Amino acid sequence: MKNSDKSPFYVGYLGLPKELSAFYKLLIPFILLMFLLFSLWHSISQKSAGAGVWDLTTPVTLSGVMDTEPYPVLRIPSDNQFGMRSVLLVGLGKQPVNDVAIKFKGKSLALTGNYISRGGYEMLEIVGAEAIELLPVAITLPDVSIRTIAKTTLVGEIVDSKCFLGVMKPGEGKTHKTCAALCLMGEMPPIFVVKNAKGERAGYLMANTDHKSAAEISVPHVAKPINITGQIIRRGDQLILHIDKDAFGDLNQAERLAYGPSFAEEIYTANSQGNFCNIPVKA
Amino acid sequence: MSQGYVPVQWNSDKKKYDLYLWLGVILYIVVFMGVSSAVFKGVAALSPAILLIRAFGSCAFLLLTMVLCIGPLARLDKRFLPILYNRRHLGVSTFLVTLIHGIIVTVWYNGFGVINPFKSLVSAHHDYGSLAQFPFEILGIAALFILLIMAATSHDYWNKNLGPSVWKSLHMFVYIAYGLTIAHIALGALQTDFTGFLPIMGFLSVLIVGALHLAAAFRENRNDLYLDRDEGVNIGHVNIGPWQTIENNQAITVAIDKNEKVAVYRYDGNKLAAISNVCKHQLGPLGEGKVIDGCITCPWHGYQYRPDDGQSPPPYTEKISTYHVSLDGDDMLLDPNPLPEGTARPVTLIPNTDKLTAEANAS
Ligand code: FES
Numbered sequence: 140m141k142n143s144d145k146s147p148f149y150v151g152y153l154g155l156p157k158e159l160s161a162f163y164k165l166l167i168p169f170i171l172l173m174f175l176l177f178s179l180w181h182s183i184s185q186k187s188a189g190a191g192v193w194d195l196t197t198p199v200t201l202s203g204v205m206d207t208e209p210y211p212v213l214r215i216p217s218d219n220q221f222g223m224r225s226v227l228l229v230g231l232g233k234q235p236v237n238d239v240a241i242k243f244k245g246k247s248l249a250l251t252g253n254y255i256s257r258g259g260y261e262m263l264e265i266v267g268a269e270a271i272e273l274l275p276v277a278i279t280l281p282d283v284s285i286r287t288i289a290k291t292t293l294v295g296e297i298v299d300s301k302c303f304l305g306v307m308k309p310g311e312g313k314t315h316k317t318c319a320a321l322c323l324m325g326e327m328p329p330i331f332v333v334k335n336a337k338g339e340r341a342g343y344l345m346a347n348t349d350h351k352s353a354a355e356i357s358v359p360h361v362a363k364p365i366n367i368t369g370q371i372i373r374r375g376d377q378l379i380l381h382i383d384k385d386a387f388g389d390l391n392q393a394e395r396l397a398y399g400p401s402f403a404e405e406i407y408t409a410n411s412q413g414n415f416c417n418i419p420v421k422a
Numbered sequence: 423m424s425q426g427y428v429p430v431q432w433n434s435d436k437k438k439y440d441l442y443l444w445l446g447v448i449l450y451i452v453v454f455m456g457v458s459s460a461v462f463k464g465v466a467a468l469s470p471a472i473l474l475i476r477a478f479g480s481c482a483f484l485l486l487t488m489v490l491c492i493g494p495l496a497r498l499d500k501r502f503l504p505i506l507y508n509r510r511h512l513g514v515s516t517f518l519v520t521l522i523h524g525i526i527v528t529v530w531y532n533g534f535g536v537i538n539p540f541k542s543l544v545s546a547h548h549d550y551g552s553l554a555q556f557p558f559e560i561l562g563i564a565a566l567f568i569l570l571i572m573a574a575t576s577h578d579y580w581n582k583n584l585g586p587s588v589w590k591s592l593h594m595f596v597y598i599a600y601g602l603t604i605a606h607i608a609l610g611a612l613q614t615d616f617t618g619f620l621p622i623m624g625f626l627s628v629l630i631v632g633a634l635h636l637a638a639a640f641r642e643n644r645n646d647l648y649l650d651r652d653e654g655v656n657i658g659h660v661n662i663g664p665w666q667t668i669e670n671n672q673a674i675t676v677a678i679d680k681n682e683k684v685a686v687y688r689y690d691g692n693k694l695a696a697i698s699n700v701c702k703h704q705l706g707p708l709g710e711g712k713v714i715d716g717c718i719t720c721p722w723h724g725y726q727y728r729p730d731d732g733q734s735p736p737p738y739t740e741k742i743s744t745y746h747v748s749l750d751g752d753d754m755l756l757d758p759n760p761l762p763e764g765t766a767r768p769v770t771l772i773p774n775t776d777k778l779t780a781e782a783n784a785s
Contacts, residue, residue: 148712154433178453183461312614314611317546361546
């Protein structure tokens with residue numbers, strides 16, 4: 140390569156020649172500006188991860204009756220149409236609270252923990268043994284026997300409830316897959332998130348046909364679009380999808396395209412507060 | 423050069439280089455975190471840990487793109503040489519930023535669970551047969567590993583002990599790391615969201631890196647003189663054209679073989695000397711250097727060689743091959759047979775160039 144004798148030539152130990160400092164006085168701010176613009180562009184072009192909340196500022200105390208099936212849950216009397224609200228219970232990190240739940244099954248308790256919620260779902264993250272207080276007076280609840288609603292096949296994505304409901308945002312899709320699998324191994328309740336033609340989403344808690352945890356059998360199918368055939372049941376205020384190990388099916392190419400990105404997209408606006416909710420399923 | 427090794431031979435330029443580099447990195451992260459938390463707030467807030475993962479991951483990709491652009495840029499325009507001079511600092515910084523990305527991913531996504539985080543990181547995906555479900559984490563881990571090896575061996579100590587050819591081949595792995603990173607992004611983040619910044623940035627990066635490398639290769643081919651070695655060996659020399667094509671204190675590069683290039687220098691106005699084009703340090707192109715203080719100076723990191731015997735001035739001990747060059751009228755005749763490294767041979771004087779010499783002395 141030719142260059143004129145006068146062209147600036149840089150040798151580290153001799154320092155930057157004068158002719159080059161003007162060049163670098165422009166180049167350095169230019170590169171820094173590019174960093175700034177890329178960062179701005181990247182940050183504002185991200186997608187919303189919905190309206191999930193994980194409140195670490197003020198612990199919440201809730202009183203109700205402990206149930207263990209299909210997952211640890213605190214059933215709290217309410218004046219809604221079902222006469223109760225069911226709050227899922229999980230431990231710190233990706234750890235279950237199954238032992239505690241079994242120990243206190245059927246007991247009336249006051250539980251303190253971090254409140255997690257999204258759409259119609261509520262969850263409490265129990266922080267330690269001191270968070271559990273036995274109530275002197277028993278709480279009475281309406282009947283929670285299982286009512287069968289419909290057998291159906293749905294297309295959607297399995298998520299782990301703890302992350303999806305607010306602890307991780309976003310808590311779904313491929314980048315979150317290792318975490319979702321780890322959460323299911325730690326007995327976080329799996330939820331099958333589906334979307335309808337309007338893009339509205341619903342989540343069905345998943346359980347085995349014997350109404351026990353489906354977390355373990357869901358692990359290989361988590362965080363990707365699949366179809367599931369199962370029975371939708373209602374227990375109290377909870378809509379639950381009963382499945383067995385043969386319930387999972389892969390999508391063919393056309394179905395996958397129709398489903399769209401594996402990230403089950405959710406349009407969040409301040410008014411809608413996120414439209415993740417229970418879409419009623421026709422019988 | 424071959425003197426005692428210290429971790430970094432700091433000088434004020436290197437300090438400034440690192441200062442601006444990390445200013446850029448911090449600017450990128452802080453703006454990303456600030457703007458993201460302003461845009462997505464309240465119940466719509468995104469997880470800070472996930473924002474950090476995105477910020478460090480995309481920043482590492484930008485830095486890696488820069489690392490790959492510097493080489494061809496410096497060949498196309500000498501004003502970029504100072505950035506090349508300290509490229510290893512950029513490389514080590516790229517590794518550190520990538521490492522932070524990897525650590526946060528491992529802790530946040532794979533920690534706090536019922537199995538070991540590292541096991542969790544590599545075991546959840548196992549579908550190597552499907553692109554959509556390919557375990558993209560493995561690709562990222564492989565890229566990080568390559569960056570680690572390169573950062574760890576970036577020091578001249580390793581360059582010296584592995585030998586420049588091995589070292590250079592090792593550092594060519596940066597292209598593999600780049601490919602792995604592109605695949606890591608395409609099969610990871612882009613599988614969950616194909617809109618916005620990342621796909622465009624990835625595309626631009628590949629486009630710019632590719633175009634710069636093509637342009638630099640084209641430029642090099644155009645500027646080099648290609649000669650047939652066999653013919654030259656038969657008759658003992660090759661004609662490489664008139665000496666006037668060489669600017670004073672600079673060189674032309676002559677390719678006498680696919681893998682052998684010779685730098686033919688003119689200096690002090692009327693002296694001609696041919697040496698190997700390959701610097702002993704990191705195989706830099708000596709023909710693109712200059713004669714400074716009577717020594718041929720490598721454009722990359724400033725190693726120096728005496729034109730008369732191809733040896734570095736004491737206390738340094740590097741030696742490169744020298745070549746015979748003679749004159750037939752104005753035409754230079756180059757003997758394509760290299761002399762052993764560090765061999766002195768008579769420097770060719772261009773006759774009747776008193777005016778040139780005077781000019782050179784005056785400048
Ligand atoms: S390659 Fe480093 S000084 Fe020549």
